[in-house]
Amino acid sequence: xxxxxxxxxxxxxxxxxxxxxxxxxxxxxxxxxxxxxxxxxxxxxxxxxxxxxxxxxxxxxxxxxxxxxxxxxxxxxxxxxxxxxxxxxxxxxxxxxxxxxxxxxxxxxxxxxxxxxxxxxxxxxxxxxxxxxxxxxxxxxxxxxxxxxxxxxxxxxxxxxxxxxxxxxxxxxxxxxxxxxxxxxxxxxxxxxxxxxxxxxxxxxxxxxxxxxxxxxxxxxxxxxxxxxxxxxxxxxxxxxxxxxxxxxxxxxxxxxxxxxxxxxxxxxxxxxxxxxxxxxxxxxxxxxxxxxxxxxxxxxxxxxxxxxxxxxxxxxxxxxxxxxxxxxxxxxxxxxxxxxxxxxxxxxxxxxxxxxxxxxxxxxxxxxxxxxxxxxxxxxxxxxxxxxxxxxxxxxxxxxxxxxxxxxxxxxxxxxxxxxxxxxxxxxxxxxxx
Amino acid sequence: xxxxxxxxxxxxxxxxxxxxxxxxxxxxxxxxxxxxxxxxxxxxxxxxxxxxxxxxxxxxxxxxxxxxxxxxxxxxxxxxxxxxxxxxxxxxxxxxxxxxxxxxxxxxxxxxxxxxxxxxxxxxxxxxxxxxxxxxxxxxxxxxxxxxxxxxxxxxxxxxxxxxxxxxxxxxxxxxxxxxxxxxxxxxxxxxxxxxxxxxxxxxxxxxxxxxxxxxxxxxxxxxxxxxxxxxxxxxxxxxxxxxxxxxxxxxxxxxxxxxxxxxxxxxxxxxxxxxxxxxxxxxxxxxxxxxxxxxxxxxxxxxxxxx
Ligand SMILES: Nc1nc2c(ncn2[C@@H]2O[C@H](COP(=O)(O)OP(=O)(O)O)[C@@H](O)[C@H]2O)c(=O)[nH]1
Numbered sequence: 001x002x003x004x005x006x007x008x009x010x011x012x013x014x015x016x017x018x019x020x021x022x023x024x025x026x027x028x029x030x031x032x033x034x035x036x037x038x039x040x041x042x043x044x045x046x047x048x049x050x051x052x053x054x055x056x057x058x059x060x061x062x063x064x065x066x067x068x069x070x071x072x073x074x075x076x077x078x079x080x081x082x083x084x085x086x087x088x089x090x091x092x093x094x095x096x097x098x099x100x101x102x103x104x105x106x107x108x109x110x111x112x113x114x115x116x117x118x119x120x121x122x123x124x125x126x127x128x129x130x131x132x133x134x135x136x137x138x139x140x141x142x143x144x145x146x147x148x149x150x151x152x153x154x155x156x157x158x159x160x161x162x163x164x165x166x167x168x169x170x171x172x173x174x175x176x177x178x179x180x181x182x183x184x185x186x187x188x189x190x191x192x193x194x195x196x197x198x199x200x201x202x203x204x205x206x207x208x209x210x211x212x213x214x215x216x217x218x219x220x221x222x223x224x225x226x227x228x229x230x231x232x233x234x235x236x237x238x239x240x241x242x243x244x245x246x247x248x249x250x251x252x253x254x255x256x257x258x259x260x261x262x263x264x265x266x267x268x269x270x271x272x273x274x275x276x277x278x279x280x281x282x283x284x285x286x287x288x289x290x291x292x293x294x295x296x297x298x299x300x301x302x303x304x305x306x307x308x309x310x311x312x313x314x315x316x317x318x319x320x321x322x323x324x325x326x327x328x329x330x331x332x333x334x335x336x337x338x339x340x341x342x343x344x345x346x347x348x349x350x351x352x353x354x355x356x357x358x359x360x361x362x363x364x365x366x367x368x369x370x371x372x373x374x375x376x377x378x379x380x381x382x383x384x385x386x387x388x389x390x391x392x393x394x395x396x397x398x399x400x401x402x403x404x405x406x407x408x409x410x411x412x413x414x415x416x417x418x419x420x421x422x423x424x425x426x427x428x429x430x431x432x433x434x435x
Numbered sequence: 436x437x438x439x440x441x442x443x444x445x446x447x448x449x450x451x452x453x454x455x456x457x458x459x460x461x462x463x464x465x466x467x468x469x470x471x472x473x474x475x476x477x478x479x480x481x482x483x484x485x486x487x488x489x490x491x492x493x494x495x496x497x498x499x500x501x502x503x504x505x506x507x508x509x510x511x512x513x514x515x516x517x518x519x520x521x522x523x524x525x526x527x528x529x530x531x532x533x534x535x536x537x538x539x540x541x542x543x544x545x546x547x548x549x550x551x552x553x554x555x556x557x558x559x560x561x562x563x564x565x566x567x568x569x570x571x572x573x574x575x576x577x578x579x580x581x582x583x584x585x586x587x588x589x590x591x592x593x594x595x596x597x598x599x600x601x602x603x604x605x606x607x608x609x610x611x612x613x614x615x616x617x618x619x620x621x622x623x624x625x626x627x628x629x630x631x632x633x634x635x636x637x638x639x640x641x642x643x644x645x646x647x648x649x650x651x652x653x654x655x656x657x658x659x660x661x662x663x664x665x666x667x668x669x670x671x672x673x674x675x676x677x678x679x680x681x682x683x684x685x686x687x688x689x690x691x692x693x694x695x696x697x698x699x700x701x702x703x704x705x706x707x708x709x710x711x712x713x714x715x716x717x718x719x720x721x722x723x724x725x726x727x728x729x730x731x732x733x734x735x736x737x738x739x740x741x742x743x
Pocket of ligand 1: 016020176
C-alpha cells in the first residue's frame, strides 16, 4: 500500500465540505489544540454555536470575512495506516479552475452532495472535471443525512444517479452527516442499513488504480550535471516506469540511444530506480542531451501537433490568433491553439507547437500527457491541457522536420509574440538544426 | 510488455516520495532562474532543505548561496551552528542585518514585536534580496504551519515591492511550475510545501541531519511567564516584579529571536523522543512564537508585506 494518498474534494457551496474536512482533521487529531481554541473564539464572534469545523479550513482573511473559500487549500493529516494530502477545492464560480488544480495531483476525489437537494447540475460538472483530470476512484459523500432522517431511499436514489454519471469509475457511496460525525471516522448507528465502511476507513485502505511503476519508462531531463570534466549526468524525476543499469535508452526528440552506466544519488549508486524517484543517470555514450529532452526505453509520441482537452483559467479569453508559452514536462515552447475559450470553459482543441514535444496520452500518463499554457503578456498560468491524441502520428523522427529548414525558421519567426521572442526562437531552431 | 519484476515494484514510502518531489522543485528552480538564493533560518526546516539541496545537485556542489537575515537577537547557539553548517556543506553564506534599525535601538520591548519584525526581518530580507539582485528565493515554509500558508503556491510570485497578492495567485497543476516573471516580479519557492512538522522530524531522524542543540531538552535557566518559558539571553528582556529565574528541563519547539521565542517543558533529548512528544502534546509550533498572536490573521498581513 502506498504510504501517501492524495485526495481532492468537490461540492457546491454549503454542501458541507469545509465542515467535513474540519471534522476529518479534528477527529483524526490533525488539528492542533491552539487552533481549536482560536477557532472556538472565532466561532463565537460569528455567532455560530459550538465549534464551526469549517473554520479549520477557510484560510485567507478576505475569505473569512466573506465566509467563503476562494482558493485551493492544502491540508495534511495522518493515521497509523497512511498519510494524506487533501486539496480542498472550493465550489464557487472559480471552481473549474480550482477543481482542476486540486484534481491534477489527486488519487481519489470526494464528491459531496447535500441529501436534501440531491444531484445538482454542479455535481455532474464536478464529477466530469475530476474524471477529465484522470481520477478513477471516487467517494460519493451524501451529506446532511440527519436532515432527511437517515432515509435509505433518498441515499440510494442519489447513488443510482451517480452510478450513471461515473460509469466506468470505481466509487464508494457513504451516507453521512459531517456535522454529527456520522460515518466520517467510525460507522454510525443511525445508518444500520449501511454495510460499507466509514470515510476514513475507506481512505486508509483504498488501493489506488494508478500504478506509475508499471508504465513504460519516461525520464524528462531537468538538468545536465557537469560538476567536473569526468562527470556528465542527467538529473530528473522518473515520471513513470523503472530503469536498471545496462538498459538501452533513447533520447527524444533526437532519437539517439545509449546504455545506462550509473544511477547516481547522494545516498549511493543504485542498480534500479523507479517512479517517482529523483535520480541522476550517467550513460555509456556521449550523446547530446539537454534540459527538456526525454529519455525512454520504448518510443513515445513525438510531434508538434496534438489534440487536447484544455481548461481555461484566465479572465482574458484564449485567443487563437495569439502565441502562448507551453510548458510540458521540463520543456517550454511557443504554441498556438485552434479555438477560443472563455474562463472556466473546457474544450477539445488542436495545439501546434514550434518545437516537438515528447508525450503520451494523458489517460495513460499524467506527467507526460499534461501541459500548461502561459500568457506571455502577463506570465499568468492561463490554461491547463491534457493530451488526448497526436494529430500526425508520424514515425517519431520524421515528425521533427516535416518542412524545409528555411520554412521552419520563417514560421517560427512569424509565430513569435515579440521581436525578442522571434530572435530566441530562431536561435534555438538553428541550434537544433546544427546539432 | 510488462516485466513481472516491474509489476511488483515497491512503492516509495511517504518520506521518500516527499523527498523526490522536493528535489524536483529545487532542480526546476535552478534550471529556470539565474540568481537563486536559499533563505537559511538555521531552524529544523532549513536543515532539511540544506540536505535536500545537497541531494538534488549531487555530485556537484549546492549551486546557490545561503542567506541568513540576522536580527542580531538570535540565540548564540544558532549562530555557531549556522557557521559550522555553511562550512560543512561548502556553501557561500551571506549574512544581512538591518544595521540602521539596530543602531536606532530597534528591539521588541522598545518598538513592539510587529514593528521589530517589520524592520529586522521583512525589510532586512527585501533589502538583502535586492542587494544580491536575486530573482528567486527558496524558503522552508510548510503549508501545514498556519492557515494562510495552506494556500501558498510552490512557486509563489511577489510583486516589485516583494509583496504577496493572495487574489492573483497562479494556478499550479501537476508538477508543472510556471517560472515566468514580469519585469520587477520575483519568486519565492517552497520545496517543503507538502511536508508536515512530523515529516520533518522523521526525516531528520532517518537522515541523521544535524540540528541546533536548542531543540533538545536540557536544564536551562528560564523565567516562567504564563505558558512560556523565557530564556534570558538578551540584556533587555524585562523581568516583571516577582519573576525569578529558575532551572528547568526544557527545549525550543521552533527557533526565532531569543526575546520572542519561548521554550517548553520537556524531557525530549533525542529526535525519537521529540516525535513522541509532538504526537502526544499536540500544540501547534507557532503558539510559542509571540509574534503570530499579535492580531488575527497576522501571518497573512506579514506575508502580504513581504515577510516570507
Ligand atoms: N444538518 C447538517 N448541517 C450541515 C452538515 N454539514 C454541514 N452542515 C451545515 O451546512 C452549512 C454549510 O457548511 P460548510 O461546511 O460551510 O459548507 P461548504 O460551503 O461546502 O464548505 C453550515 O451551516 C454547516 O453547519 C450536516 O451533515 N448536517
